[in-house]
Amino acid sequence: TESVQAQPEDLTVRILSLLKEKEKERPVRKVALQFPEGLKRKAHGISEALRRAGYEIVISGEPCWGACDLDLDLLKNSDILIHIGHAPVDERENVIFEYFSQDFDISQLEDAITSIESRRVGLITTIQHVHLLDDIIQFFSDRGIECVIAAGSERTPFKGQVLGCTFEAAKNTGCSEIVYIGTGLFHPLGVHLATGARVVAFDPYTGRTEIPDERRMLIKRHALIEKAKEARSFGILLSKKSGQRREELARKLEVLSDKADIIEIGEITPDALLNFGYDVYVNTACPRLAYDDQARFPVPVLSPQEFEIVCGAREWEEFEIDEIT
Ligand code: SF4
Known part of the structure; x- marks a missing residue:
């Protein structure tokens, strides 16, 4: 598999030009850099280059998985925050988003073509490959x-x-078959559950094509819901993160049960929850936490829709994948 990563030098050149643009509006001296986990190793090279260009640099040491997780505390003490790796999920003053592109050899898609059944398909991808969409369409x-x-x-x-x-770009195609290009099976599974469409998932890193099957996931989720029906206490997790905070939803869920409390929290980890000892947690932060990370938690971590099922406010047949809209 050929995959070409953008080099730190390219990123640095782009960041410098964005800073020059910003400086036309106002002076910029202290620059905060934030990298998601997978790009943190690029921090030193970029920081060094920006320092040489005369900026004072500070790097966020907090965990970060998306543009939903901006280090706004660090921004308070800086002129600007540069978030590297993702496109914005919301508008923020004094934050520059520099997303990270990754090329791959499009001819590998020949394999995916054999799995496609329709002559007209929806096409979706993650931010890393968005720049390739025109070539892929051709x-x-x-x-x-x-x-x-x-x-x-x-x-x-x-x-x-x-x-x-957020699977809106898939839903809005209106297609009954969708091709997803990107890593992992979470996104295509989510798209399948959110749209009902047949999804062909092509992973440019492994070169493999798969048709995600939701059955195993649904069996597990059903078992967690059944277990949660026995719970004596529910902790509804309300995120402090900039793009994951769903307070209205948390309050709406709270009224469904007199056994539920709202817990405001930054990083949701088993250690952070250990001493609370709730029987079940309900996740209103990043939806992936409930689906992907359940194995790390000793008690059920439900999505908002699953909690509604536990409380009798929704039927199992109305199961929906959680999205932040
Ligand atoms: Fe990604 Fe989760 Fe943030 Fe959405 S909420 S952008 S899935 S980390």
Whole structure:
């Protein structure tokens, strides 16, 4: 598999030019840099280059998984925060988003073509590959497949872009078959559950094509819901993170049970919850936490919709994947 990562030098050149643009509006001296976990190793190279250009640099040491998780405390003491790796999920003053692009050899998609059943498909991807969409549309068109790409929600500013918490760009294609290009099976599974469409998932890193099957996940979620029905206490997790805070939802869930308390929290980890000892937690932060990280927690961590099922406010047949809209 060929995959080419943008180099720190390219990123530095782009960041410097963005800073020069910003300086036309007002002086910028102290620059805060924030990297998601997978890019933290690039911090030193970029910091060094920006220092040489005369800026005072501070790097956020907090964990970060998305543009929903801006280090706004660090920004309070800096002129500007540069968030690297993601497109914005909301508008923020004095934050520059420099997303990270990764190329791959489009001819690998030949394999995915054999798994596609329709002549017209929705096409979606993650921010890393959005810049390749025009070339991919042409590649498919040359092989007789028409691609539909659609705008998503405010959290996904690029056409065809999806996040693990927002599948609008898939829904808006209106297609009954959708091709997802990106790593992992969470996004395609989410798209399948959110749209009901058949999803063909192509992973550019492994070169593999898969048709995600939701059955195993639903069996597990059903078992957690059944276990949660025995709970004597529920902790509803309300995130402090800039783009994960859903207070209205947390309050709406709280009234469903007199056994539920709201816990405001930054980083949700088993250690952070250990001493509370609730029987079940309800996650209103990043939706992936409940689905992907359940194995790390000793008690059920439910999505808002699953909690509604536990409380009798929703039927199991109305199961929906949680999205931040
Ligand atoms: Fe990604 Fe979760 Fe943040 Fe959505 S809420 S952008 S899925 S980390």
